[in-house]
Amino acid sequence: MKQLLKKLSLEFGPSGCEDRVREAIKEEIKDYIVGKEAIEDGLGSYIVHMGGNGPRLMISAHMDEVGFMVTGILDNGLLKFGTVGGIDPVCLSSKRVISESGVKGNIISKPIHLLSASERGQAPKMKNLSIDIGANSKDEAQKLTFVGDYFTFDSDYCEYGEGFVKCKALDDRLGCAIMCQLIKDIYNGEIEPKYDLYFAFTTREEIGYSGAYGASMRVRPEYAIILESKAVADIAGVGEESQVATLGDGVIISFADRGTIYDHTFVKHIKAIADKNGIKNQTNRYISGGNDSMHIQKNAEGARVSTLSCASRYIHSQSDVIHMDDFESAYKTVKEVIKNDGSN
Amino acid sequence: MEKLKQILNSLMDCLSLSGHELYGESTIKALAEGICDEIKTDNMGTFLLIKKSARENAPKLLIDAHYDTVGLMVTGIKKGGFLSITSVGGLDTNILPSTEVTVYGKEKVYGIITSTPPHLRSGEPKSPKMDGLYIDTGYSKEKIEELVSIGDPVVFKNTVDYINGDYVTSAYLDDKACLCSALDALSKMDKDQMEFDIYLTASAQEETGKCGVARVAFDIEPDLAVITDVNFAKTEDDESFECIEAGKGASIDISAVTNRRISKNIMKYLTSEGIEYQVCCEPGATSTNADFVSISGQGVPTVLMSVPLKSMHTPSETVNLRDIKSLSEILVKIAYHKDILN
Numbered sequence: 186m187k188q189l190l191k192k193l194s195l196e197f198g199p200s201g202c203e204d205r206v207r208e209a210i211k212e213e214i215k216d217y218i219v220g221k222e223a224i225e226d227g228l229g230s231y232i233v234h235m236g237g238n239g240p241r242l243m244i245s246a247h248m249d250e251v252g253f254m255v256t257g258i259l260d261n262g263l264l265k266f267g268t269v270g271g272i273d274p275v276c277l278s279s280k281r282v283i284s285e286s287g288v289k290g291n292i293i294s295k296p297i298h299l300l301s302a303s304e305r306g307q308a309p310k311m312k313n314l315s316i317d318i319g320a321n322s323k324d325e326a327q328k329l330t331f332v333g334d335y336f337t338f339d340s341d342y343c344e345y346g347e348g349f350v351k352c353k354a355l356d357d358r359l360g361c362a363i364m365c366q367l368i369k370d371i372y373n374g375e376i377e378p379k380y381d382l383y384f385a386f387t388t389r390e391e392i393g394y395s396g397a398y399g400a401s402m403r404v405r406p407e408y409a410i411i412l413e414s415k416a417v418a419d420i421a422g423v424g425e426e427s428q429v430a431t432l433g434d435g436v437i438i439s440f441a442d443r444g445t446i447y448d449h450t451f452v453k454h455i456k457a458i459a460d461k462n463g464i465k466n467q468t469n470r471y472i473s474g475g476n477d478s479m480h481i482q483k484n485a486e487g488a489r490v491s492t493l494s495c496a497s498r499y500i501h502s503q504s505d506v507i508h509m510d511d512f513e514s515a516y517k518t519v520k521e522v523i524k525n526d527g528s529n
Numbered sequence: 530m531e532k533l534k535q536i537l538n539s540l541m542d543c544l545s546l547s548g549h550e551l552y553g554e555s556t557i558k559a560l561a562e563g564i565c566d567e568i569k570t571d572n573m574g575t576f577l578l579i580k581k582s583a584r585e586n587a588p589k590l591l592i593d594a595h596y597d598t599v600g601l602m603v604t605g606i607k608k609g610g611f612l613s614i615t616s617v618g619g620l621d622t623n624i625l626p627s628t629e630v631t632v633y634g635k636e637k638v639y640g641i642i643t644s645t646p647p648h649l650r651s652g653e654p655k656s657p658k659m660d661g662l663y664i665d666t667g668y669s670k671e672k673i674e675e676l677v678s679i680g681d682p683v684v685f686k687n688t689v690d691y692i693n694g695d696y697v698t699s700a701y702l703d704d705k706a707c708l709c710s711a712l713d714a715l716s717k718m719d720k721d722q723m724e725f726d727i728y729l730t731a732s733a734q735e736e737t738g739k740c741g742v743a744r745v746a747f748d749i750e751p752d753l754a755v756i757t758d759v760n761f762a763k764t765e766d767d768e769s770f771e772c773i774e775a776g777k778g779a780s781i782d783i784s785a786v787t788n789r790r791i792s793k794n795i796m797k798y799l800t801s802e803g804i805e806y807q808v809c810c811e812p813g814a815t816s817t818n819a820d821f822v823s824i825s826g827q828g829v830p831t832v833l834m835s836v837p838l839k840s841m842h843t844p845s846e847t848v849n850l851r852d853i854k855s856l857s858e859i860l861v862k863i864a865y866h867k868d869i870l871n
Binding site for chain 2: 261263271273274275276278279280281288289290291292293294295296297298299300305306307308309315317318319320321325329339343345346347348349351416418419420421422423427473474498499500502503504506
């Protein structure tokens, strides 16, 4: 599953441009969904109906990642750009980026030597940042890119320390990887779902107007589990009271975040299953963030939702970090939940 | 170009944080092999490559490119295996959050510089403070204490990318781009045509006080010093005329510090030979080794030449290989033409 996480994370797929991720997922699971209904909907989400006996449960993860869009090309060949999804400008200066067609560049700002006294100490502003693709003129740049072209961080997959992984786009390819694995497990007979099971690989989560709207309206789930990553700030320099959760302490089973108050019964049910199976889990100790669950919960007839997240450091940067133990425990938890008919 | 890339790749692949240049001794020695008569290493970590002209009593030409780079140093080990840091050389803290680094402890340790999520910050966005940034090593405090000590050097993770053909991006091009030119030039210089004895320095500690080359210049007493360093390439924000343009060749820099007569002679000579160059003005001092070499010993006539560089002092310094080649060609021309002294 680690290999799959790497493969999917390295695919190019900012919001609104998820095609390559979706194709990689289709390729990955095509042999395991023979005879099952699988639909690519109008917003580009990929929904697989694996079936099973019980209430409708939709498991979802988003395929898109944060990125950049070219908004203008200057006479000197530099590109102006906007962010696709929320990216902290402080994580942009000097970072490497790559376009959909593989054009490499890096984000440049004024060197420290040339900053005026009033500019020093200021955080970077988007208007002062550009992408340099090594083009010496507008004409040269236009051969390599165009206004409306997408870029993402150009950042490799790297395991470090004791069980940590860094890559771009772990948010939310980790959820996609877990769903692919669950589909394989069902095919292989390892899981007999106690739910009528749908998997939704959604689009555009990072910009808010999410593919999850369409997917949940199509599936009309009674229950939904959203697989995500969650910014937690368990780093030096941040007081413990502000640390949302801890990397390596297991899957985060959230009770609430800024977007959703999760279904208390369903959440407790999931936590009980995790505890019973000895799966490391934690909950968020600080209310922050939000995800597709806020749309899925309130769509159609409404759904009982739960989000299972991997704690993440430096989310939406070139160095998105998770802990492999959390990835494992998120996978194991969902697997046990699907197998369980509610009798515990 | 392939040869330049090879030299660059070797130079960028070794630790040479300012004050730690001796780590790179084997790299410099390997590159110097066969292209000079003699190589000396001094106690500060400046490497001196000497190549004598076939002619008797040739004047001495010092060519300098500094070998050290900016970076960081470990100042403490915190709970959770985080390392507190300080900068070595001038760094903008805005480039640090989420940047990948290598810590040179007992072994090389990978790390990521921390970034505090925006929801935990308040007020106007400010640059992060160095004492609020840490290296995330992913190890427990106990484990990292076995691997890393306070004072260990830290450099940006070395990723070399070639973009749009001739541009190379890496953390260490200031000033290894010029050192690459100088080594390439030295390898091409024909002793029979050389009208100078060449003293090439890969100098230490330019980024932290410009102190590595001046004492070597004091020993050599050169007739002319050519200092080579990177200079700011024009980007949209730097419309000042102090910037030069990437891809248009090396520049001759005119300053109060540099020798006006010889600089002019070199420009005239290059023009007569049909060699393109740019001209850059540095009113006052140059903030390069030229400032200190010119006042070493009894005073040294000094010329400054630059290669344009984008994103100076960041992990993505970018330079055009054509400019590295241009500087190399100009250095060979100068070595063959002592008339520029007149």
